[in-house]
Structure formats: C-alpha cells, structure tokens
Amino acid sequence: MARIPDKHEHQRRFMELDLKERRAIARAVNRGRAVEKRSHAVFAVGVARRQQRFWRYAWLLGPLIGLVQIPFVELEAALFNLVLGTVILGAMSAYWLWRARQAEAANLAIVEGRRGSSASGDRSKAAPSGHIPGERRPSATSVDDDGEDTDEPPLGPLGRPVKPPKPRRKKRR
Numbered sequence: 001m002a003r004i005p006d007k008h009e010h011q012r013r014f015m016e017l018d019l020k021e022r023r024a025i026a027r028a029v030n031r032g033r034a035v036e037k038r039s040h041a042v043f044a045v046g047v048a049r050r051q052q053r054f055w056r057y058a059w060l061l062g063p064l065i066g067l068v069q070i071p072f073v074e075l076e077a078a079l080f081n082l083v084l085g086t087v088i089l090g091a092m093s094a095y096w097l098w099r100a101r102q103a104e105a106a107n108l109a110i111v112e113g114r115r116g117s118s119a120s121g122d123r124s125k126a127a128p129s130g131h132i133p134g135e136r137r138p139s140a141t142s143v144d145d146d147g148e149d150t151d152e153p154p155l156g157p158l159g160r161p162v163k164p165p166k167p168r169r170k171k172r173r
Contacts, residue, residue: 010046017043032102034110041110048104055097062086 014022021037025044028035029051035044066082073081156162 007046007050010043014043014046029100029103029107030096032099032106034103034106038110041107044107045104045111048100048107051100052097052104055093055100058096059086059090059093062089 014025017025017040021040024037025035025040025047029044029047035041062085063082065085066078069078069081072078152161154162
C-alpha cells in the first residue's frame with residue numbers, strides 16, 4: 001500500500017515531475033476524476049487535499065472585499081458587494097470543494113488498490129471480469145426472465161453452458 005506523503009515531501013516530489021505530468025494531475029483533480037497513471041494517484045490525492053484546504057475558506061474573501069470597500073464607497077454599494085461576493089464565492093467554493101473531494105476519493109481508491117477503481121474515474125462502469133475483452137463472466141447461478149434463480153448452468157458467449165473449472169491432479173515430486 002502506498003503512503004500519502006506529508007505536505008513538504010509531497011511538494012518536493014510533485015515539483016520533480018515533468019510539467020506535462022503536473023498539468024495532467026491538476027487537470028484530473030480539477031475535473032474531479034482519477035488520474036490516468038496509477039503512480040500519479042498519490043500526487044493527485046495531495047493536490048486534491050490542498051485544493052480542499054483552499055476552497056474551504058475561499059468564500060470568506062466575499063465579505064472581506066465588501067468590508068474593505070465600506071470606507072471608500074457608499075454603505076449600500078459596499079453591502080451589495082459584500083452579499084454578492086459572498087454568494088458568488090460561496091457557490092464557487094462549494095463547487096470546487098465538491099470536485100476536489102470527488103478527485104480525492106477516486107485517487108485514494110487507486111492508491112489503496114481497491115478493486116473496481118478505474119483510471120478514468122468513472123464509477124458507473126465496472127471493470128469487466130471476463131477473460132474476453134469487453135465481456136463479463138456469468139455468475140454461478142443464472143437468473144431467468146422472471147428474476148428467479150434456476151439450476152441450469154449459465155450460458156457462455158457462444159450460447160453453450162459454462163462448466164465449472166476442475167482441479168488438476170497433484171504434481172509428481
């Protein structure tokens with residue numbers, strides 16, 4: 001299991017990467033997806049956590065902008081800017097925080113080696129478990145059209161029943 005480095009070590013190792021790789025990691029995190037290279041997932045988790053720290057408090061810039069304007073403009077205009085800035089930055093913060101959390105979860109699944117985690121970050125499509133690309137292995141019991149289990153063996157890709165694997169003989173020593 002790979003470990004997530006601390007902030008300083010993460011920054012040092014992240015800056016050692018090529019510019020294209022750093023941009024690909026940042027792009028994946030900004031889109032809320034997993035990175036394409038498994039080795040970059042550790043960096044993507046760190047970038048996502050850093051973005052979460054920023055966006056958790058970025059909405060506070062809205063009231064700050066309005067409060068700074070009070071001595072320079074009319075009170076109504078400053079209050080309007082305060083409310084407008086808070087609403088806009090609050091919505092932006094919520095959106096980007098949500099995306100950073102999605103990216104962290106997707107990349108953490110890759111780092112921890114969970115099954116079913118895909119590099120594209122799309123969780124709706126499970127990885128095929130069959131031996132033929134794009135095809136799934138049938139389950140041990142098949143289900144008929146009524147939704148009830150049947151004792152008939154499941155059918156393979158050619159419409160033939162799938163036989164369970166037989167154990168081999170013991171090897172000679």
